Amino acid sequence: MRVVFWGTPEFAVESLKALLSSRHKVVGVVTQPDRPKGRGKKVQPPPVKVIAEKYNIPVFQPEKIKGNEEFLKSLRELDPDIFVVVAYGKILPEEIINLPRYKTINVHASLLPEYRGAAPIHRAIMEGKEKTGVCIMEIVRELDAGDVYQCVEVPITDEDDIVSLHDKLAKAGAELLVDTLDKIERGDIRKIPQDDEKATYAPPIKKEEGKINWERSAREIFNQVRALKVWPKTFSNFRDTQIKILECEIYDEVSKGQPGEIVEILKDKGFVVQAGKGKILVKKVQFPNSKPISASDAVKGYHITKGEKLF
Template structure:
């Protein structure tokens, strides 16, 4: 089976590695154009491109796949590359570009998407973040036959994963990436012998995982402590939850909702000790912050952070 691949970040790289290790012919990889990154803001290849180049797999990096869009020359070049690659199937994982109908129709077996949720819950761009933020007890991976809708295609394989109270987007992402890589290999092997049974998605239970915006990072202390704690985990590693203290923007990486009530204004420091920094939140709830980071500094446990940035009960975190 000839498998073309479209993906960009580490989540997709893991799947590409599994496909390569499984011995599938990989005639072409599509990935996003190089982006500036690092202190020097030099152009850097995506993780998918880096892996493909290291293993001699041809790469195309169109800015768009729409033949009538802003970059028709890119789309035409991508179409020529796909036609030459003659894939039986296109596997898609966190690619970042919308696939127009001509792409969906080109491979003999269509396009399969590795989606990091239990569809139809959390269709869209940020399913891992939103599952943690919402307090879901579980999530998973769905291998889906792509159609023209937003994550609306038939489900081919679906596997559940529990979300622990300590999971951040970073830790859950890594588990789901490994699972997705294993499942897409299984789907292709089943598909080769006609063993896949498409199942339409239920019409009930549809939710949308909207893209994470940097503006969401600022902690709203008027929210209950358990909601803030979930957002802190959901926004790790990006964009990182932030709070203003003494004129600095502090990143908050870990925290716990505490029992008991706080009868002061939300955002007020109510306790400081080696375990963490207690802060009043909405509904008279309390949050204990246990890991923080100053601008340009490292993530530090609260006890170490307080040695260089002392806080006292009665001080305020501003939004």
């Protein structure tokens, strides 16, 4: 099939690469405009654009989609059989969704109708799910509510964080996408409507969600830290400043001190903080205007002692 691919971040790269290695033909790529990034605010292309240009695929980066007749004309000229959307970053108007012969499908990183919305991977980790997955669905006007073609489950282990689970889901989604396109072309697949009554939502992550509440259980804090590892990172007040907690693990389920209290110093491992239920072993931290360091180095360098509190 002739495919126009819509995607922007790293998550979409795996799907684009899989399509390029398949029997289907990617005739165009639509991605977000180049944006300033990093401390130097240097303008950089989206990861999907980098791959598309490497394979000499026409790239479109419209600032505005709705009502953009010139862009719509360009899409029609590509004569697409189907549009594939993977984390593009904007909602598509119906005139675009319905343009190709097989309309528009989306690779969504959850087991729909669970976790519709912008942050399904983060929310699945934060809420302690033992599994998540990827679904290929047809895009409709309502958010992530279209009929589903296929889904695949992906387990979430205690060793997973936002980075590892993101990569697992990107790979699983890419494989499922190609299989789904093959079946659509053969007429060997049917769509299944979602049960709207079972729908849950995954709203975008807000910066303030990184604040650790030590009254919560060790398990909840552990999930929060690994879900928000990339952004906004979890943080807590300590002494007269704010520190980031970058890595931790559940130490035990026993209550020994007050929530937020450092109850133990472990040589070469870090420091143990009492939670509302159980304890957290803090393994990696970052102080303001400093690089990330191991918690054991922080104990030595900042003279952290038993009895101090995070709040």
